[in-house]
Amino acid sequence: MDFVDLRYKPEKNGDVVTTVYVESKDLKKAANEIAAESSVGTWTKISTMKERVMRNLAARVFSIRKEGGGAVMKIAYPVELFEDGNVPQILSDIAGNIFGMKGVDNLRLLDFEIPDKYARSFKGPEFGMEGVRRIMGTSKNRRPHIGTIVKPKVGLNPKETAKVAYDAWAGGIDFVKDDENLTSQTFCKFEERIARVLEAKEKAESETGKKKMYAANITASSEVMLGRAEFVKAHGGNCIMVDIITAGFSGLQFIRNQKLGMVIHGHRAMYAAFARNKRHGIAMLPLAKLARMAGVDQLHIGAVVGKMEGGRGEVLGIHKTINGKWAGLKPVFSVCSGGLAPENVPDLVRIFGNDIVIQAGGGVHGHPNGTRAGATALLQAVEAAVRGIPLDKYAKTHEELRLSPAKWSLGKQYSHRTKIV
Amino acid sequence: MDFVDLRYKPEKNGDVVTTVYVESKDLKKAANEIAAESSVGTWTKISTMKERVMRNLAARVFSIRKEGGGAVMKIAYPVELFEDGNVPQILSDIAGNIFGMKGVDNLRLLDFEIPDKYARSFKGPEFGMEGVRRIMGTSKNRRPHIGTIVKPKVGLNPKETAKVAYDAWAGGIDFVKDDENLTSQTFCKFEERIARVLEAKEKAESETGKKKMYAANITASSEVMLGRAEFVKAHGGNCIMVDIITAGFSGLQFIRNQKLGMVIHGHRAMYAAFARNKRHGIAMLPLAKLARMAGVDQLHIGAVVGKMEGGRGEVLGIHKTINGKWAGLKPVFSVCSGGLAPENVPDLVRIFGNDIVIQAGGGVHGHPNGTRAGATALLQAVEAAVRGIPLDKYAKTHEELRLSPAKWSLGKQYSHRTKIV
Numbered sequence: 006m007d008f009v010d011l012r013y014k015p016e017k018n019g020d021v022v023t024t025v026y027v028e029s030k031d032l033k034k035a036a037n038e039i040a041a042e043s044s045v046g047t048w049t050k051i052s053t054m055k056e057r058v059m060r061n062l063a064a065r066v067f068s069i070r071k072e073g074g075g076a077v078m079k080i081a082y083p084v085e086l087f088e089d090g091n092v093p094q095i096l097s098d099i100a101g102n103i104f105g106m107k108g109v110d111n112l113r114l115l116d117f118e119i120p121d122k123y124a125r126s127f128k129g130p131e132f133g134m135e136g137v138r139r140i141m142g143t144s145k146n147r148r149p150h151i152g153t154i155v156k157p158k159v160g161l162n163p164k165e166t167a168k169v170a171y172d173a174w175a176g177g178i179d180f181v182k183d184d185e186n187l188t189s190q191t192f193c194k195f196e197e198r199i200a201r202v203l204e205a206k207e208k209a210e211s212e213t214g215k216k217k218m219y220a221a222n223i224t225a226s227s228e229v230m231l232g233r234a235e236f237v238k239a240h241g242g243n244c245i246m247v248d249i250i251t252a253g254f255s256g257l258q259f260i261r262n263q264k265l266g267m268v269i270h271g272h273r274a275m276y277a278a279f280a281r282n283k284r285h286g287i288a289m290l291p292l293a294k295l296a297r298m299a300g301v302d303q304l305h306i307g308a309v310v311g312k313m314e315g316g317r318g319e320v321l322g323i324h325k326t327i328n329g330k331w332a333g334l335k336p337v338f339s340v341c342s343g344g345l346a347p348e349n350v351p352d353l354v355r356i357f358g359n360d361i362v363i364q365a366g367g368g369v370h371g372h373p374n375g376t377r378a379g380a381t382a383l384l385q386a387v388e389a390a391v392r393g394i395p396l397d398k399y400a401k402t403h404e405e406l407r408l409s410p411a412k413w414s415l416g417k418q419y420s421h422r423t424k425i426v
Numbered sequence: 427m428d429f430v431d432l433r434y435k436p437e438k439n440g441d442v443v444t445t446v447y448v449e450s451k452d453l454k455k456a457a458n459e460i461a462a463e464s465s466v467g468t469w470t471k472i473s474t475m476k477e478r479v480m481r482n483l484a485a486r487v488f489s490i491r492k493e494g495g496g497a498v499m500k501i502a503y504p505v506e507l508f509e510d511g512n513v514p515q516i517l518s519d520i521a522g523n524i525f526g527m528k529g530v531d532n533l534r535l536l537d538f539e540i541p542d543k544y545a546r547s548f549k550g551p552e553f554g555m556e557g558v559r560r561i562m563g564t565s566k567n568r569r570p571h572i573g574t575i576v577k578p579k580v581g582l583n584p585k586e587t588a589k590v591a592y593d594a595w596a597g598g599i600d601f602v603k604d605d606e607n608l609t610s611q612t613f614c615k616f617e618e619r620i621a622r623v624l625e626a627k628e629k630a631e632s633e634t635g636k637k638k639m640y641a642a643n644i645t646a647s648s649e650v651m652l653g654r655a656e657f658v659k660a661h662g663g664n665c666i667m668v669d670i671i672t673a674g675f676s677g678l679q680f681i682r683n684q685k686l687g688m689v690i691h692g693h694r695a696m697y698a699a700f701a702r703n704k705r706h707g708i709a710m711l712p713l714a715k716l717a718r719m720a721g722v723d724q725l726h727i728g729a730v731v732g733k734m735e736g737g738r739g740e741v742l743g744i745h746k747t748i749n750g751k752w753a754g755l756k757p758v759f760s761v762c763s764g765g766l767a768p769e770n771v772p773d774l775v776r777i778f779g780n781d782i783v784i785q786a787g788g789g790v791h792g793h794p795n796g797t798r799a800g801a802t803a804l805l806q807a808v809e810a811a812v813r814g815i816p817l818d819k820y821a822k823t824h825e826e827l828r829l830s831p832a833k834w835s836l837g838k839q840y841s842h843r844t845k846i847v
Contacts, residue, residue, distance in 0.1 A: 045578040046578070047578070048733050049788040049789070051791040052791050052792065052795075052796040052797060053577055053586075053791045055581065057581075087611065090647075091645075091646045091647070093645045093673045093674075093677075094607065094609045094672070096672035096695070097606040097607045097669050101669075101672065101695030102698075102764075104698035104702055105728075105734045105736075105764075111703070114699075156468055156472050156474055157475050157479050158465070158466055158467070159479075159507060160466050160478075160482070161476070161479070165476070185523065186507070186518045186522060188512055189512075190508065224512075224514045225512045225514060225515065225676065225679075226513075227649075227679075227680035228680050228683060248514060251514035251517040251518045251522065253671075253675055253678075254673065255645070255646065255648050255673035255674050255677025255680075256674055256675075256680065257674075259648035259677065259680075274517070274521075274522030275518070278525045278708050279707060281532075282532070282705075286699045287696075287699050314528055315526075343526075367469050367472055371470040371471055372473065376473060
């Protein structure tokens with residue numbers, strides 16, 4: 006068992022340490038094979054191996070703790086195994102072939118820790134949360150930002166999209182974003198949409214006297230993303246959205262490396278294809294760390310409440326990790342999203358505090374008086390929550406909040422919350 | 427249930443059709459939510475919905491068949507939902523948020539079909555299998571290509587790497603590749619490695635009179651990948667490797683779109699993070715189709731035998747799909763890899779036929795007489811398999827094959843096959 010050394014103590018400045026959950030009929034053999042396959046080994050003795058390679062670059066499993074039907078293992082990888090600033094490369098080591106080995110039945114990457122020096126080889130966010138707050142003028146009054154997704158997800162033309170965005174901003178929303186499946190389809194070509202929405206942004210800013218932000222979804226092949234990002238910049242935009250998993254880290258790092266001077270909003274569609282099953286895949290926590298290393302300024306992390314998966318402990322842990330101090334990488338602004346409505350705001354503020362973006366799509370556009378009223382209702386919910394006033398009390402003097410579709414609302418416009426149209 | 431219509435017949439030229447496996451306490455409700463979330467819907471009635479959007483762009487679940495603990499569903503998506511030539515965008519629709527919805531317990535994308543016109547909006551492989559065979563001079567003698575991965579996976583310096591590559595080529599190997607976790611670490615910087623290995627390739631070509639190929643692993647952020655690809659080209663290389671999942675489709679399409687005139691070898695580290703669990707995630711078949719659309723010329727598909735997961739039916743199905751006719755997209759050269767040795771060649775040829783690349787790392791460098799003998803043994807195994815001669819018989823007159831480490835070999839140098847060093 007050349008790759009298992011339970012007496013080994015990892016070096017804080019010398020080792021990347023991963024935590025993995027493993028199921029296998031033979032856990033110790035699996036531990037050996039995992040550490041071999043993800044560092045310098047293969048399945049057989051080879052003539053080309055060098056003694057110095059085994060000594061300097063072999064990964065070591067240094068902890069195996071039985072848990073559930075398997076074991077949680079800790080693996081130390083010499084940091085020399087990794088290329089500075091290359092996110093795909095770290096994945097190919099710590100989250101690569103090992104998932105497909107016959108010797109393991111299930112394997113889940115739960116977390117990783119990296120030496121500060123290696124962490125600093127990544128650019129990290131250009132703006133981070135404080136940079137976004139500076140743009141938006143909320144550095145002092147540190148309330149949660151509120152955002153909306155233009156809905157329906159796809160199908161509106163550029164003019165209709167701009168109208169929805171304008172209504173949301175005029176009603177009090179800070180941040181408007183495209184949905185993840187809207188890029189540049191024939192019904193809503195990118196250039197025309199962006200031009201019109203950014204005009205609407207300027208109008209809303211001049212009317213409200215407040216700074217607004219629009220995340221234009223540029224997700225595509227890298228050269229197309231760059232062209233789109235430059236178009237956004239040329240039209241006065243301050244933010245772009247990259248769907249970081251469907252696009253991938255090569256494209257995300259490329260966009261960050263351009264230093265475009267625009268906030269990068271990270272959507273995470275498809276993450277749950279490998280994060281959902283608790284016994285296999287890659288948890289959201291390591292993905293979120295990689296996204297911070299690559300350089301997203303805002304990142305969807307789940308919401309605990311709402312329509313998307315993710316328990317309180319897990320999602321709060323992700324928030325604290327990407328929003329906390331880390332080797333000089335700027336803190337990421339966490340985005341809570343997915344089936345949220347004004348009624349969820351007090352819970353969100355209680356769970357996460359004020360340093361989050363609260364995003365509601367249906368919860369804004371589903372307001373009986375339309376998008377603008379829905380936006381105002383969401384803002385009112387934030388005002389109430391930040392001041393510690395119960396929503397039902399605040400709703401008595403705030404019409405939009407009172408009419409907002411929710412269990413607590415007086416209106417009760419909706420018999421159930423899953424009806425689509 | 428606005429998004430479920432069991433009488434709907436999908437249009438071959440108008441719909442993208444996905445096949446998904448779903449587990450949920452309420453399958454019909456889940457079906458509705460999946461089709462809504464992946465097309466135009468959200469969790470509530472919204473003021474901004476347009477009748478034409480629902481009519482023209484809503485996805486429809488048109489088949490629900492109970493299977494295992496859940497159901498296999500078929501979903502039709504109007505092709506207008508998709509942007510031409512954008513792989514990340516199709517994923518954001520058919521494989522995006524739906525994995526994370528609370529309303530489903532498990533969800534697996536099993537397959538998808540797309541209209542030919544939409545398929546043609548993707549570049550597909552620049553060379554494809556026939557292009558690779560043309561470069562290598564095997565268009566007529568259509569034996570399997572044989573490849574090796576330089577081993578140890580990482581740790582050799584550029585000179586040592588070039589020596590291993592040279593030995594492999596001199597022994598009869600067609601194709602040498604970097605391993606997935608080798609990019610440009612301090613012990614083996616990319617530029618020096620590539621320069622030396624390409625020198626070795628030239629030497630081997632001139633000595634053997636045969637064309638050779640080297641897949642230089644360029645995986646990194648897109649602009650770094652392009653710089654590396656151009657370096658390979660400038661030094662006479664004919665192939666680059668992209669780790670397509672860790673890099674992602676945005677970067678892969680970017681590299682393909684450059685028309686570099688070099689074969690793109692697609693490694694798939696990390697695919698099993700979402701393909702392994704049979705009840706959740708994304709199966710390899712749809713990933714392989716996306717890789718073909720994006721434009722890989724060669725793609726790892728598994729091997730049935732060997733150290734990596736993947737049953738016969740599944741892997742053979744992937745091979746036939748990416749190697750068969752499809753809307754003018756060139757056929758991909760399937761690569762079988764992972765714990766293979768000469769002893770596996772007859773099985774591989776029996777299962778897949780001759781139109782594959784058989785790759786062995788440990789199975790070549792593990793030969794008792796070293797890499798060159800291991801390469802020759804692998805070539806001998808292919809010669810025997812193609813001619814239908816049993817290996818043990820062929821081994822009697824072929825020294826290298828006879829000494830190759832394997833169950834059938836006379837030597838039996840290895841007591842077991844999982845020992846690493």
